[in-house]
Amino acid sequence: METPTQRLWTNLWWPCQQKTLLAEEKGMQAGIINMKERLANGTTGFHEAIKKHHSKSFADLYKTKVSTTQSVEKTIKADRKLLKRLLNVVIAGRAVENFFLGNIPTIKRWRKERGYFMAKNLEEWTRQYGNTYVIFLLLNPYVFTLDPDSIKELAVSGKHGKPIDICQTFGDLYGQRFIGHGLVSEPNDKIWARRRLIFNPAFKRRYLRHVINHFNEIGDQLLLKFEKMADDKMAHDLSDIFHRATLDVIGKIGFDKNLCGLTEEKSPFLYAIRTSVDGLSKKLSDPLLEHKFWQERAFKNKVRQACHMMRDSGRKWLEERREAMMRGDNVPEDVLSLIIHCQDISPDTMTLDEILDDMVTFIVAGQETTANAISFVFLELARRPDVVAKLREEIDRVLEGRTHVEFEDLAKFVYMTMVIKETLRLYPPVTFIFKQLRHDAIIDGYRVPEGTKAMISTFVAGRNPNLHPRPLEFMPERFESGYKQRPSMYAYFPFSLGARSCIGQNFAQIEMKIFIAKLLQRYSVKLDPEYKFELIEITTLKPNGGVPCLVSHRM
Template sequence: MVFHLNFRFFGKSLVSEIDQKVWVWRRQLMNPCFQKSYLRGLESALNTEIDLLITRLAGLADGKTKVSMLDEFNHLTLDIIGKIAFGMEMNNVVNRTEKSEFTKAIQLCFRGISENVTDPFFTFKISNWSFIKDVRKALRFLRVFSKQCFEERKAAIERGDYTPDDILNHIVKMKLENPELDDEVIVDDIIVFFVAGQETTACLLSFTMICLWQNKDVLKRLRTEVYDAVGMKSYLSIEDVNKMKYLDMVIKESLRLYPPGPNTFREPKHDIEILGYKIPAGTPIAMSTYVSSRLEQYFPDPLKFFPDRFSPDAENKITSYTYYPFTLGPRTCIGKSFAEIEAKIILAKIIQRFNFEMDPGQSFDIEESTTLKPKGGAVCTLTLCDSFEG
């Protein structure tokens, strides 16, 4: 993806690489970072980062203070991806009074993409030029930041220093073993892992909290499952959350109604025909899981938040290619398992410790800026659960 504002965003990252042979090679190099054995080694870091947010929220849980959960989750997921994927202590949850520069840059870039895609004359309107300048500045910030991360880790590896076995290490070693690989492609990959690992999970968790508040019976059942599975245990393992089948169903139903990444794109290798329409090879095709997941013929009463759609028996009956929040096929999101584990541990700890009420002014509309997010930021007030308070 070369941004039409004449600046590179995802470029030829793993998400947007067109050459199939090159994509397969790079995907195979990155796969070890997302295997189950590797993910188990992330439990401690995940719990440490999440508990910082829990402590912060406990200090705000007076039933009066308004808290934007989207902002809180954005800071947390940025800290998590920074630490786990790139060995960086970003400390956004603890040391901040507003959104981090990185978060603001990501959101500005997404908004710029959305505006540019929906309006073919966007870049020609003088009234947009100031905004375009800001987007270009944000894109430049992300690329300079990512290149600096790469160069610092590369230098550390070449000196023989200890470096963590994280995503950045795999990216740097990929470059060292394949010097012909363009440095800009390396930067593309770093940006896409940062962006994909931060914004989307924050949006998912925010929508889920709104859905739970709107459906108190679902919230009660989920809280019962969490207490039955782990009680007030503070350290949650992957095995712990994998035992929570209803938690898994809640996450999947939230993704059905509010997929953070609502669209995916493909290009047919050969001429094809769909419903009588002839589509030449190489034509970009956009597919919307947001639309297909809300169609009555596939999901009865589609606007109802009903996690039991994803019970083991019911899930097997869901028609293929109607529900694909992480896309489908060989190019399924490489970070799918990590994102699911991260979201489950965060949500389980929130449900375990807090009651919450959405602010009366909280909108339940959707804001689209490439990703889908709750308009207004999922603002709520919090109180401690009795068992946590005691």
């Protein structure tokens, strides 16, 4: 079956460079293959593109008009935008079902029929088309790759940036500013680097060592929650509890605020985060929803109110902290203080809206991703008593009966670190990363033009049998030092890669380790026998239906 692209361009032949092979560099000239012969042989997407010797970039490519019975008549310089639109001429990929929507109909159909989310689509297409292929979202081609050198080029080299339109998608929700141009959504690398420098001290070892008591205090509140659930023979959703605990952690350590996640059943901030994340997820799954003003108006209003509530709270916190500092009160050196100090030194560094962008980013990202990660840890522990036994042996040996976890204890939790890494390999909260080429680049041997968007996925990489032996098995030992097939940095990157890697990764791992140590010291968990495990992606990856568990005291 011909793709819309084939039907549109059956009278054209594009001598695009398919592979920058060594043989080509040595002077091999590629021949011209007749259009009818290729179609008769079942070639789709014009994948047998003519290899053009000495082509240095896509700007050098030429289009050749071909009749169905004759060979080349004429060549003229190709239009770069059209070449991007016809990337599936060069690179294998899913046949485009709709000229304007691209592969979105497939994505929607698979979500309905198979329960697939985007990362599962990418995993399926990787099985079909290999490590590198093209898909279309609306009129935009996206090059997906698992090739290690290409991942290095895209994410580590610093040569390519974030797509502006993707950043704008996260910036506001249905007309209300959400995370705006925060650290996650700022496309300008120079602006991002300046702001990252401002916040780095709040996530360094020195500060995290200083606030270790706060991690422990909220861990102790979590223990009280588990104590109420223990031995009542009822299933409790641990995911909900971890979302509440991580909210309290980011509120206390980042802003010296009690957000009442563990103490109030209807925490306003927890509701606001969940509502805004749901709104973002719907916007991502249906890019046109924002423009359909007549659809889901009540839901959109709730999302706007949630975003406004978080930003308005941040504004009040800033005013309160500044007043406290002017009075000479003793205030913590947290994110709020860093922002105010920076403004005092250089008032033009950040606007109020930009400050609120980063505050909302820290709250939402710091709570949502860590909560999902630790939920997956306990999901695996609830069905793996052998892993729990090894963890408890390590926890008992390191803590020696203490319930307070010191900063120096964290590095001694070696097996626990492997368990966390293995969990993140299988269940990374953020499943893929977008990049946009700032210049022509070689992606897995293909020359791809400037401006093209690219995708890489730690979810797909983490489950790929070519990168991990027995990829669907939970094997913490694969991260053990000296393990022969230990995952490389390009096969495992749950916190992203390069300069744009997650600023809060050390923060999150400290939080998870303290919660795991405290809970396993006292309690055991077992999955509800009626629970059916499924993955779902609502902006971030999470277990569908939470993690319902029976909690009991440790024997």
